[in-house]
Amino acid sequence: MSHHDERRRFQRIDFDAPTELRQGDRRWPVKLLDLSLKGLLVNRPEPWDADLTQDFDAIIHLDRDVRVQMQVELRHEEATRLGFICLYIDVDSMSHLHRLVELNLADSTEMMRELRELIEE
Template identity: 40%
Template structure:
């Protein structure tokens, strides 16, 4: 019996996403939106809101993910795409403490330091023209 091996697909993503389902708070322009994180990477996130997203795509937002009483991740975001109440955001700024917390979270979820190191190199732009 001959097995069928699918042809490899090319994933152009430079960052590995982790499925990380938790609640978070998004703020911007004097408003606050509770949201659910569907996935998270070093370069952005996918969020789900209770209602259809109607905000300006050029606006900057602050995402706060509380991991524990003492540990949080804050990312400054800008919308990249939207389908109904599910919105993708790209990270435009993250402070050092938050990136350390996010790095540890990604490391724990990926289970492979080499993948994380590749993501960090892609984030820094090393090796890309």
């Protein structure tokens, strides 16, 4: 197990949904690779000309009328992937994200542990 895996407290689930990064009036459609209660990993769009000193909004479209929207900060950038940590998420988006993660985690005790950790931060 790598050092990075040891530090991860929130399980990531593989998930594919139409996703967009926004920063001011700029928009980047991205491929969602995975997400957790605390962040998401996406393919790096081309061109990638964002202001890395500013936060982003990530919008994950689960359905025509259902979406998860969170304010995120870029935490790591690779040649083909971008990793973001969630700074803020509204109650409705958190409810959708919670349900999505819950459906994809086989262990309900793991879900409760992650929620406790998220609340305690």
